[in-house]
Amino acid sequence: MPDKPLVRDRERTRRAILVAAERAVVDRGAKVSLAEIAALAGVSKGGLMHHFRTRDELIGAVVAHTIDRMWEEVRAHVDLSENRPGKFTRAYVRALTGGSEYLSEVFSPTGLLAALGSAGIESLGRLEHADARAWNDAFDADGLPPGRALAVRYAAEGVVAAINTPYLDAEQLACVRAELLALTEIDTEVP
Template identity: 70%
Template sequence: MTPPERELVRDRERTRRAVLEAAELAFEQKGAKASLAEIAALAGVSKSGLMHHFRTREELIAQVIKHSVSRAWEEVRAHVDLAENRPGKFTRGYVRAFTGGSEYLTRVFSPSGLLTALGTLGAAEPSEVLQQADARAWNEAFDADGLPPGRALVIRYAAEGLIAAMNSPYLTPEQLARAREELLALTEVEQL
């Protein structure tokens, strides 16, 4: 691939990502009322430019779901401390990301966030296959992390509950910090 061809591919990828991020924001703010024209304007492209990358609204919604799943994985991986060479490394990264370490996840998982908005868009069919594959991948990552399976489940779903309660009057920053500390402590297991 020549340098101009590589630059063109990078531009396409940047434009596609800009559209997906704009769509996330628009759906989060307006739900089903978000128009393709509004999404295109947020992304800084024309509506025809958006349609070049995503032929239909349904395709765009499906790709937003796929993009948000991919971003969740990126956020968790970014919070894994590679120097922690003991069981629970992945789970600790998950706890860190889901208990305030990731601005993206905090926004997406808030009660008025992207996940709630996507649930109102009628995108169930393309997302079911993706959800099944994603659920398997998360389960496999936790299963391979070296923690007792029941403990990993408790930690995982506690972290998800905390992220949903963040920025609400029901969870103070002090309570969040204490809960995060407790969850991280639960990831430490005695090595035989």
């Protein structure tokens, strides 16, 4: 019984460090110091180092955490009552265009993905390749024509990058979201 609170504290501390590291990378760039991340997480630098032995390990964990959160966001938007092709792609569109503050920040031109792209950590390549395969497999299994799924997917990513900028207002967002969702219907004709 005494082990359970320790495990829970470890998990909570690890998550707090990852969330703080995400925030710090967005605010200060991938070269943010471990001391700054520790302070944001409310732990000592030694406490941070207990969970992540190196800077590269921490950045790798931030990338993995970001990947997991993105999958969670998309899965949360799957409508289980939909039993037709495009269910996953519609969830992806809804997640990216539906007001998720997290995804808006991740895909922002100055956001987490942009900052992590400059991290220069070679080991991230394997993680990114595995994640890319998982996304590609999910879209391939969704039942839409492959070209259409790709077009909708990357259009949604472009839309989320424009959210909270002067280039996309609320009316335009609603319009493009509806159009992207319409494209996920198999009987929608595309010229």
